[in-house]
Every structure is written in C-alpha cells, then in structure tokens.
Amino acid sequence: MSWLDPGQRLWDHLVSRIVYLQRLGRKSICYDALGCFHVRGLLSHLRRVPDHPRKLQTGLWICTRANPDPLNATTQLITFDKNSLEDSVFDPGLPVKIIVHGYGGQYKSPNVIAAKNAILQADNANVVLVNWQRAAKGQYSRAVSNAELVGRQVGKTLVAMVTMGTNASDIHVIGFSLGAQVAGFIGETLKSYGLKLGRITGLDPASFLFESWTLPAYRRLDHSDAKYVEVIHTDGSRIWSDGFGLLSPVGHVDYFPNGGVDQPGCRDTYVGALAFRINNNANSSGVCSHGRSWGIFLEMLTSKHCQFLGFSCPGLRDFQRDFLHGNCFRSCDEDTSACGVMGQVGRARGSLYLVTRPTSPYCGQQLRASVWISPMTLLTRGVLQMKLHHGATATDFSLNLSSLGVIEGGREMSVVAAAKPGSVSVENNLNLTATITFTPSRGMMRIGGQQHIFLDRISLMDHHGNR
Missing domain, CATH: 3.40.50.1820 (Alpha/Beta hydrolase fold, catalytic domain)
Incomplete structure (x- = not known):
C-alpha cells in the first residue's frame, strides 16, 4: 500500500491549506x-x-x-x-x-x-x-x-x-x-x-x-x-x-x-x-x-x-535641540526624582x-561641555568642535548641532556627550585639556568676510554638578 503515501501526503497538504485559508479569513x-x-x-x-x-x-x-x-x-x-x-x-x-x-x-x-x-x-x-x-x-x-x-x-x-x-x-x-x-x-x-x-x-x-x-x-x-x-x-x-x-x-x-x-x-x-x-x-x-x-x-x-543614567526633560520636542544642547542636564544629587538608573x-x-557611546561599552560618563562665545565674535557659520583630553583617552563634543551652523557672539553653546566610564573625575583630572576646532562654512553657506571665533571661557559638568 506504499503507493498511497504520496496521495495521502497531497491530501494532507490540501486539507491543511484549506484550514489555513479559512483561518486567515476568520475573526x-x-x-x-x-x-x-x-x-x-x-x-x-x-x-x-x-x-x-x-x-x-x-x-x-x-x-x-x-x-x-x-x-x-x-x-x-x-x-x-x-x-x-x-x-x-x-x-x-x-x-x-x-x-x-x-x-x-x-x-x-x-x-x-x-x-x-x-x-x-x-x-x-x-x-x-x-x-x-x-x-x-x-x-x-x-x-x-x-x-x-x-x-x-x-x-x-x-x-x-x-x-x-x-x-x-x-x-x-x-x-x-x-x-x-x-x-x-x-x-x-x-x-x-x-x-x-x-x-x-x-x-x-x-x-x-x-x-x-x-x-x-x-x-x-x-x-x-x-x-x-x-x-x-x-x-x-x-x-x-x-x-x-x-x-x-x-x-x-x-x-x-x-x-x-x-x-x-x-x-x-x-x-x-x-x-x-x-x-x-x-x-x-x-x-x-x-x-x-x-x-x-x-x-x-x-x-x-x-x-545608564536617564534625565527627565519636561516639554522636550526635539532631542538634539533640547537634550543634546544640555537644557535638561542637571545634578541628579539634588533631585533624584528627575533622574533614573x-x-x-x-x-x-x-x-x-x-546619550551613549557609539561602540561597546555603550555606557558612558555623561558630561556637558559649554563654551561661551565672546561678544567680539561676528555672526558666522560653520562647525565648532571640542576634543577633551583626559588621561589616555579623548571625548569629542560637537557644539553646534543646527544644520545651519550659525554662531554669534555673546552666546553659550553646550552639548552633552558620553566619555569612557570613570575617565573624568575631580580626583583624577585636575588638569584637563581641550582642543577647539572651528571649520568655517564655504560657498553659499558662508557669512561675511573673515571667519574668526573668540571664546570667553569653557566649562565641563558631570551629573553630580561637579565643574
């Protein structure tokens, strides 16, 4: 009776297909x-x-x-x-x-x-x-x-x-x-x-x-x-x-x-x-x-x-504009209900x-870097970046996140980034160094004549409020 097996298999397949189609239409x-x-x-x-x-x-x-x-x-x-x-x-x-x-x-x-x-x-x-x-x-x-x-x-x-x-x-x-x-x-x-x-x-x-x-x-x-x-x-x-x-x-x-x-x-x-x-x-x-x-x-x-420490950001509408610019970065020691682990x-x-690091380990020490642009700086457009050197490692901060890249005097520019865990602390980094790089826009995006940036001061803050 082995000659019936292929037919039986075909019949079983047809029956299962019919059941599938019926189930597909059922609610x-x-x-x-x-x-x-x-x-x-x-x-x-x-x-x-x-x-x-x-x-x-x-x-x-x-x-x-x-x-x-x-x-x-x-x-x-x-x-x-x-x-x-x-x-x-x-x-x-x-x-x-x-x-x-x-x-x-x-x-x-x-x-x-x-x-x-x-x-x-x-x-x-x-x-x-x-x-x-x-x-x-x-x-x-x-x-x-x-x-x-x-x-x-x-x-x-x-x-x-x-x-x-x-x-x-x-x-x-x-x-x-x-x-x-x-x-x-x-x-x-x-x-x-x-x-x-x-x-x-x-x-x-x-x-x-x-x-x-x-x-x-x-x-x-x-x-x-x-x-x-x-x-x-x-x-x-x-x-x-x-x-x-x-x-x-x-x-x-x-x-x-x-x-x-x-x-x-x-x-x-x-x-x-x-x-x-x-x-x-x-x-x-x-x-x-x-x-x-x-x-x-x-x-x-x-x-x-x-x-992984998260910060509340009431009224946040855009992550880059509101959080990455440091508007919601605060000391978690002062208000534990505003931060969560x-x-x-x-x-x-x-x-x-x-924010996290781009590669493993993803968890990082979140820091807010702030740069005060001197009133001497004329309206310009470009990319402002800071590289923070701490020990054997470095952390990059892209200070102007706007696609227009407009920079004007008398303003504070801040950004939050994640450094290698434990690499920045009051005890271990008494002498931090930073490199600031400004790349002017070219072509139609360029504003005015000479492109110069003057800085008043630089600040770095962790989630404990240490500066």
Whole structure:
C-alpha cells in the first residue's frame, strides 16, 4: 500500500491549506483551555487569528544555578500547568525571570543565553526561556497574531507557579521587540486571574501593528501590565515606515538612549525598515539600532563600573535641540526624582533621556561641555568642535548641532556627550585639556568676510554638578 503515501501526503497538504485559508479569513477562534481570540480594531484586515497551539509547539525551559543549561526533560516544561512544573527543576521559593525573544529569533540565541547567564550569576532565580520560534517566524502579521496565544500560554504557566507558592510580585518578564508585546499579553493573562506581574522590561517593543492609535491598551504593552514597566527605546520613528520600535512612551519609565532613534555607530536605512513592512520577513535582532537595546540591556546586567543614567526633560520636542544642547542636564544629587538608573526601580517616572557611546561599552560618563562665545565674535557659520583630553583617552563634543551652523557672539553653546566610564573625575583630572576646532562654512553657506571665533571661557559638568 506504499503507493498511497504520496496521495495521502497531497491530501494532507490540501486539507491543511484549506484550514489555513479559512483561518486567515476568520475573526474569532477558540482553543480549549486558552480561551477565545478575536480580531478587532483598526488594521484588523492585516491581522488574523492565531495558529493552533499544536502547530506552534511553544516550549518553556527552566534554568537555575544548579541546572543552568536547557538540556533535558527536567528543564523543559511539556505542558503549561502545575504537573509539568512539579516534574521540573522549578523552585517556587526563588524569583522568576522570563526571557522572550523577538520576531525571527530563537530561545538559544547569543543574546538570550547571555542574558540568562548574567541573571543567574547575579541572582539565585528560576530563569525561563520561552521558545516560540515556530510562532515567531514567517509572515510578520502571522507572528503578531500568534503573540497573544503565546502570551496566554506563558501566563497560565505563571499562574500555576503562583499556586505553588511563587509571589507574582517576584516575576519579571523581559521581552525584545515582538517579545516585548508578548510580555504585555502575559501581564494581561495574569490580570484575568486577579494577579499582577511584578515587573516587565521591554527592549525596543515592536511598533508595527502595535501603534496606540490602532489598538486598545489591553492588546499591546502598556504600564498596566505589571506593577513596574520599564522600556528601552532604541529604534523608534515618527514616520510610519522608518524604525522597528515604538517611539511613544508606554511604561512607568521609558528610557530613550540617544533620543530613542538611530543609534550612534549604526548605519540603518529608511529602505530597510520600509522593506520589512512590505515583505514582513526579517530577523528583528539583526537590525543595528533595534538590536542595540539588547546590547544596552546586557551591559546593564553585567557592568560594575557604569550605570545608564536617564534625565527627565519636561516639554522636550526635539532631542538634539533640547537634550543634546544640555537644557535638561542637571545634578541628579539634588533631585533624584528627575533622574533614573536603568534597571533600578527608583523615584523617577515618565520619559528619561541619555546619550551613549557609539561602540561597546555603550555606557558612558555623561558630561556637558559649554563654551561661551565672546561678544567680539561676528555672526558666522560653520562647525565648532571640542576634543577633551583626559588621561589616555579623548571625548569629542560637537557644539553646534543646527544644520545651519550659525554662531554669534555673546552666546553659550553646550552639548552633552558620553566619555569612557570613570575617565573624568575631580580626583583624577585636575588638569584637563581641550582642543577647539572651528571649520568655517564655504560657498553659499558662508557669512561675511573673515571667519574668526573668540571664546570667553569653557566649562565641563558631570551629573553630580561637579565643574
């Protein structure tokens, strides 16, 4: 009867294709214990109901200090219930950390494994790796639909953990890109049981099909999904087709390194983000600015000598004009609610801004350099730069950030930059030196005759207020 096998395979393929097309057009579906899923809201024509759980084969792996690698049956959860947990290495007396990879990612990717290792080194915890790579591949719109189902699967597992003695406040979900949106669905699942996650860290949450104007809050990551929601934005954009992450704040605290858009040292293009929205096919962690959130997060976990410090900037409209010019750079010792340390639950709330270095280590010592232009200086146009020499290293400050490059006498010009951590201090740098370079504009951009700059004084300030 072997001659029937090809025909049987063809029949199975046709049946699965028919089911796929039917599901594509459906706006509601129910899956046993996971409940029902409905497609609603704006852009619902781009969405569909999630695939069957059997097709997605979501897996959870529990790692502990005693069993740090996802290798065998004792670290893998076969089902999302108490029975599977009891047969695993799960310890209800320890805090729980969940790591969720992004679109096109894998639970054994270098970033996920590095985060797992760093967490276990710092904390005796249950670290759960969510393997949803089958659900997160293929068409992006398909992965978006599957994200809610995966969130419910993980959420039900966490509810089972709570019944075994885990405190919901001790559960921390870390999600990258589309995985950050999964974290939001996990939080919603716990809320449906009268519980609330302790914490969510969103690493540049995916924006496409999750913009606030397209969905209600319960269908996307927002501050109500946990007691403390911290978000790191690295690849947002005000333009729909440019940038993979959210630019709008969604958490209790939202950090915007370098304004939360194109990161220094990256060469991301508008074409790349647009192509992703058209083709719906890419590995989100492979995009430099988007993936930078991983690099910052891993440094945050492991760095012993530097902290990512964010500054509030009320009324900020443009990062370059308002923050980089030093308008919001202040002494954090005077008002701790105006500054926040990434990774720590402090007093600060709202949007916080910072600058980083273009290469690893990204964390830097943020400094504000100010130059007072003498009234003797006539109106001119050009590029004014300062190189600060401190020890064996140097830090560059681009003092005029305007595209016009206009410089006039009697003004203060300031800029914030990140130096190598710990390289500038009152104790170590009693004699700092700086080189000021002025490059006049040429051609049509030139103003007047001779181009000279006269300076009155130079100042340098750190976040402690030291000058």
